[in-house]
Amino acid sequence: MPIEYEKELKVTETGIPGLEVIDLAVHGDARGWFKENWQREKMVALGVPDKRWVQNNLSFNEKRGATRGVHAEPWDKLISVATGSVFGAWVDLRAGSATYGRVYTCVLDPSKAIYVPRGVGNSYQALEDGTAYAYLVDAHWSLEQKRTYTFVNLADPDLAIGWPIPLEECEISEADRNHPLLKDVKPMLPRRT
């Protein structure tokens, strides 16, 4: 997919409080291109929360159609695409949220990032072979932490996510095939303080 170059850095609301889409400036030249995925000073000035990221993760998707999610995790995330593109779907799974169950979807290519707050479920489908998906998180992952995730099923008709590639044709992990329906989900509680 062709990338739009030299966008202005911009933050856009999504209808789910705290979930924010960020336009990134990608600078093209004869070698390829360069971008800043996270730029603390400029992004914080535009309203992105000021985070100390402690992990930078990367998931690589061999084939178009690989689909992962829906995972609501106990930390905040900033997600972007290194190469390729994804269709992303986010679901508000926060206990007590006025927009509980609401879904937001959009395509992320290298010129677009998204800030996903704790408790908003995250999922994506690779739209190109060789899609590299990168993210920053503000707490350390562990198997124990994973037990505190809230999951919902990618195929839940109540979510009605319009996956561009039918899920039956997609590479999906065994775990992700077996998540509960929204009606059976236990919402994620606020962080204990």
Place this chain on the structure above:
Amino acid sequence: MPIEYEKELKVTETGIPGLEVIDLAVHGDARGWFKENWQREKMVALGVPDKRWVQNNLSFNEKRGATRGVHAEPWDKLISVATGSVFGAWVDLRAGSATYGRVYTCVLDPSKAIYVPRGVGNSYQALEDGTAYAYLVDAHWSLEQKRTYTFVNLADPDLAIGWPIPLEECEISEADRNHPLLKDVKPMLPRRT
């Protein structure tokens, strides 16, 4: 290039003080793979400096052979590859360093990262089409800061970097073609405190 999976996280010295190579654990599965590029807790425990990264940058290289550098910058960096692979070359350009002018080279694929301290010159050559090179830095870039870089020429015979692809066949920026030879470089001074 095939990636080695499930390496143990490990930090190795390079002969240039502060320049450290890091083996990363890449977890493969039917979808592709997953890795932690930066894991503060585990890496700091192994001796990697504890940084607050303020930028996450990505440079994408369309074609095998794209070559960038040599740039010594006034901040620390943690570099890794999202997809593809690079031949990297690092040159100690720190004023007063016992290893001033020393070169270290290695191939970085997704299973290997490198921590590059302030004042050590950085350069790389993409070994595959579509190589995405990602890094974290602990200070904000700006055009003013760029004027404080120390540069040295990729082709300097005194460095004698064994580029796998001859530089005449490579895509190189105009700026990078014109950097001085090591003998004419003004070494990078320690940070004013």
